Amino acid sequence: MARLSLTARLTLLFALGSSAVLLVLGWLVGMAVNHHFEQQDFDALAGKLQLAQHAIERVSAKNELDALPSQLQDALIGHQDLAVQIVGPGGEVLLQTPGVVFPAERLAMAPTRLTGRLFQWEHDGRSFRGTALKVATATPQSSMVVVAVGLDIGHHQMFIHNLMRALWVFVACAALAMGFIGWLAASRGLAPLRSMRAQLTDMTAHRLHERLPETAVPPELAELTASLNAMLERLQDAFKRLSDFSSDIAHELRTPISNLMTETQVALSRSRDADSYRATLESNAEEYERLARMIADMLLLAKAEYGQMGDWIAAHGERVDLAQEVRNLFDFYEALAEDKGVRLELQGACQVWGDRLMLRRAVSNLLSNALRYTPQGGAVRVELGVEGERALLVVENPGPTIDAAHLPHLFERFYRADPSRQQATGEGTGLGLAITQAVVQAHGGSIQASSDNGLTRFSMALPVKQT
Known part of the structure; x- marks a missing residue:
């Protein structure tokens, strides 16, 4: 089943489901027809049995009992498929339809009151359905006479046999037809999937801009x-x-x-x-x-890119005092800052959870970038603080305003807002800010850049607790 196509699966399930419904329906029809015939036979036999009962209950003498068979034969004449057997008080057979023998055990178990149950038996290759009744005569001894009546149901069975055969043939043909209809429905219903597969099969690196139509599918x-x-x-x-x-x-x-x-x-x-x-x-x-x-x-x-930094941080992270790390970096850049006539200022304090060396490199990239563009006499300010579950680190420096068109691209690899200056100085590789963003994102944080009125600001937000 796992190797079949969706069309074959839907077709098979549709055919099996419809076949099961039709089979149950055919069985119910057969049961209803058979029950109808049983009820019809019971009504016919009950009428004949009541006629015989009425005649037996009027017998008050031995000679009347002897004349009873001829009276019943006259009353039941014209019913060729009807079989009758009357057994007298002594077990003698008073009347019996030729060629038909009623089951002796059924006659021995005959009730004294008419019930709705019929019994069925076969004799000489013929099938019969009948009932029996014990009737008391009007003689002084109240002798009991057993009356049994039955009908040949061969024509009923033939009708039911032909009907069921026609029903099974219809069920088989209907199952094939429903399977074909199911195949058509599945094929039409899965047409959008085939169309999507064709479009995706033709997709190449030069056609990645194309999109599947969302309004043309179910x-x-x-x-x-x-x-x-x-x-x-x-x-x-x-x-x-x-x-x-x-x-x-x-x-x-x-x-x-x-x-x-x-x-x-x-x-x-x-x-x-x-x-x-x-x-x-x-x-x-x-x-x-x-x-x-x-x-x-x-x-x-x-x-x-492959998430390995995040896995390393999750396994080896620790509490990091950002204020202490910034002071250590100030000591490292102190000589460069003095040579350029730039002040380094720190305000605030906070702690975060992460990798100490990675965070130090990220902050170092921001400080190096700020020192590179801060004019003589300016100051590079680092502000630390906590807002909710996030620690904030802001590196701010005066210098040339970065055009707003460049801000969204600052963290891209090898992107430089001032290519001529980079080429002239030969400093850096154009990957510093990209690495800073990668480190911050690996810690579950975010970083933004803004620049206006000669002031450039990089803002980092890092989680205070382990995520």
Whole structure:
């Protein structure tokens, strides 16, 4: 059953269900017809039995009892399918229809009052249905006479046999017809599924923008269609991000590799002294370090994509004092801040649950970014606080206002709101904010950026308790 198609399953179930209903209906019809014939036979036999009873109850002498058979024969003449047997008080047979023998045990068990029950028996290949009754005569001894009457029911049985055979033939034909109708209904009903399958079969990476029509399917398939469209949208987004990432990484790797190749080729173009070779190797080492950082950052982002960071945090998380971590980072960036003439300020305190090193790297990326763009004499402010079940960390710095069109893209990989400045300084890999967002999301938090009136603000919200 598990290997059958939906059309075959529905057709089979429809045929079996309709066949069962028709079989029960045929059985009920057969039972009703048989009961009708039994009632009809009982009415006919009861009338004849009452006629015989009336005649026997009037017998008051022996000679009248001897004349009883001839009287009953005259009264029952014309009934060819009727069988009669009368047994006298001494067990002698007073009257018996030729060729018909009533069951002796039924005659011995004959009641004294007429009941609605008939008995059935066979004799010489013929089937009979009858009843018996003990009747008291009007003689002084009140002798009991047994009267039995029966009907040949062969024609009834033949009718029922032919009727049931016709019913079973009809049931078989009707089952085949209902199976065919069920197949048509299933085929028509599953047509939208076949259409969806055809559209999904033709779906390629270049057609992920197409969607299945939700208005052209039955209500039962509307939710499935919506789910498939949502899946296609996720696939399109993932494919786009993967394509963009591949393009960006190829672009980012091309520059340092090109620099390495150029410097190496220049160094090999002619013989040089040891100091020249050393300078070339030092320059190459810087490019290698940049490549190593970029690859490590991409591996970290790949782990975040597959949820491995979240699993690590769930297994190894701890209570982290953000104020202490920020003060440690201030000590690390103190020399750079003094060199640029920038103040570092901390306000507030809070604790969160998570991975200490990951959170430190996320905050470090924000501080490094803020120090890079804060003008001399400005201040980088870090504000900590708690709102409900969330801890807030805000990094704020003065500097060039970021255009509103760039804000939604700041956390994308390799995205730079100021590409010319990045290329000029050669700092960073363009993955800092993407890593920060990945760390925050792995902790179950969120991060937002805003910039107006020469003030840029990054706001992180992290859960205070383990989620």
